Amino acid sequence: MPWTAPAPRAVFLDVGGPIYDDENFVAAVLRALDELRTEAGDSPTDRRRMRRIYDEARQRQGGSLRSALAEEFLGSADRRQELHDRTRSHWTHPPGTMYGDVLPFLERLSGQVTIGVVANQERTVIDCLERDGVAPYVSVWGISAVVGLEKPSRELFEWALAEAGTSPEEAVHIGNRLDTDVRPAQALGLSTVWVLRGEAPPQPTAEQLAEPDLAVPDLSTLADQLLIPSVVP
Ligand SMILES: [Mg+2]
Numbered sequence: 001m002p003w004t005a006p007a008p009r010a011v012f013l014d015v016g017g018p019i020y021d022d023e024n025f026v027a028a029v030l031r032a033l034d035e036l037r038t039e040a041g042d043s044p045t046d047r048r049r050m051r052r053i054y055d056e057a058r059q060r061q062g063g064s065l066r067s068a069l070a071e072e073f074l075g076s077a078d079r080r081q082e083l084h085d086r087t088r089s090h091w092t093h094p095p096g097t098m099y100g101d102v103l104p105f106l107e108r109l110s111g112q113v114t115i116g117v118v119a120n121q122e123r124t125v126i127d128c129l130e131r132d133g134v135a136p137y138v139s140v141w142g143i144s145a146v147v148g149l150e151k152p153s154r155e156l157f158e159w160a161l162a163e164a165g166t167s168p169e170e171a172v173h174i175g176n177r178l179d180t181d182v183r184p185a186q187a188l189g190l191s192t193v194w195v196l197r198g199e200a201p202p203q204p205t206a207e208q209l210a211e212p213d214l215a216v217p218d219l220s221t222l223a224d225q226l227l228i229p230s231v232v233p
Contacts, residue, residue, distance in 0.1 A: 003213065003214050003225040003226060004213070005172070005191040005213055006170075007113075007226065007227055007228070008113055008170055008171055008172040008191065008226060009113055009114060009164075009166045009170040009171065010113055010114040010115075010116065010140070010160075010161070010164040010166040010170060010171040010172070011109055011113045011114070011115055011116070011171070011172050011174065011226065012115075012116045012117065012118040012140070012142065012157075012160055012164075012171060012172070012173045012174065012185075012190075013115070013116070013117050013118070013119075013173075013174045013175075014117075014118065014119050014151075014173070014174060014175035014176060014177070014180075014181050014195075015117055015119035015121050015125060015129075016119065016120075016121070016176070016198060016199065017175065017176025017177070017195055017197055017198035017199055017200065018099075018102075018174050018175065018176060018195045018197075018219065019098060019099065019102050019117075019129075019134065020093045020097050020098055020099070020128070021097045021098075021099065021198065022176070022197075022198030022199050023097070023198075024091065024092065024093050024094065024097055025087075025091060025199075026054065027090075028087045028088075028090040028091035028092070029050075029069065029083070029087050030045055030047070030050060031087075031090045032083055032086035032087040032089075032090055033045040033050070033069065033073050033074070033083065035086060036074055036079075036082065036083065036086060037073060037074070040074075045073055046073075049072065049073075050069070050072075050073070053065070053068050053069060053072055055202055056068075057199075058199050058200065058201050058202060059201045059202060059203070060201075061177060061178040061179050061200075061201060061208060062178070062179045064077075064080065066080040066083055066084055066087075067080045069083060070082075070083045088122055091122055092122075092124060092128065093125065093128040093132075095131065095132075098128075098132045098134070099197075099218070099219070101218050101219040101220045102132075102134065102219060103132075103133055103134070104219075104220075104223075105219040105220075105222060105223050106134065106137040107137075108223035108224070108227070109137075109223055109226070109227070110137055112227060113226075113227075114139055114140065114164045114165075114166065115137050115138055115139060115140070116138060116139065116140025116141070116142055116160050116163065116164055117129070117138055117140070117141060117142055117143065118140075118142035118151065118156060118157060118160050118173060118175075119142065119143060119144065119151070120144040120150050120151050120180065121143050121144060121145060122143075122145050123143065123145045123146055125143060126141070126143065126146075139163075139164075140160050140163040140164050142156055142157075142159060142160040142163070144156065147159055151180040151181065151184060152179060152180045152181075152183065152184035153184070154184060154187065154188055157173070157184060157185055157188050157190065158188070161188075161190075167189075168188045168189030168190045169189055169190075169191075171190045171191070172190060172191040172192065172193060172213075172226060173185035173190045173191075173192050173193070174192075174193040174195060174219075174222070175192075175193075175194065175195065176194065176195045176196070176197060176198050176199055176200045177199050177200065178194065178208060178211055178212075181194070182194050182211050182212045183211070186211070186212070191213045192211075192212040192213050192214075193212060193213065193214045193215075193216060193222065193226075194209075194211070194212035194214070194215040194216070195215075195216055195217075195218065195219065196215060196216065196217050197217070197218065
């Protein structure tokens with residue numbers, strides 16, 4: 001699937017998946033579930049069952065993972081907020097968990113487009129991005145916990161566009177989920193790239209792959225594809 005949209009003026013990146021390994025989030029959820037179960041006198045979370053529910057959520061690209069996990073492991077989907085709050089307190093991106101293709105990708109884009117992050121993340125992610133050398137490339141900081149808006153709401157994308165000073169048609173959003181990245185960005189008129197790692201499906205269907213403008217396994221060749229679009233006859 002070649003990139004056929006014009007070269008963008010702004011490029012927005014989701015953080016979990018494109019930049020950091022989503023296993024950081026899985027580790028935080030597992031720790032939260034174990035704590036909540038221990039507090040209730042229950043045994044630790046069954047890792048295989050948890051992984052099965054997680055993979056099913058990845059495959060469907062929609063619905064609430066939190067509700068499914070709360071129902072399965074905490075006895076009720078009503079405890080989803082409690083699980084969310086506990087997960088947040090453990091969620092971080094340790095050194096060494098950033099993908100190796102991130103900095104070369106940003107270096108290639110640097111000076112040619114406005115670069116931003118548009119991500120549902122805690123405020124602490126900024127420290128991680130500074131530590132790992134990403135921050136100097138970023139001029140639009142669309143972090144949900146900082147801005148007060150969350151994907152998939154259109155307002156967070158609109159906020160990022162306004163910060164970048166670009167129209168939706170001049171911007172591309174790069175994310176690894178259909179429900180919170182590709183679909184809301186596309187609905188606003190942005191071009192979309194789906195990165196198939198982390199929370200992306202283990203086996204994406206043809207229908208899913210047809211949704212974004214481009215689907216890629218990683219960022220290794222993406223900068224060239226974005227900056228030198230194929231000519232549409
Ligand atoms: Mg993500």
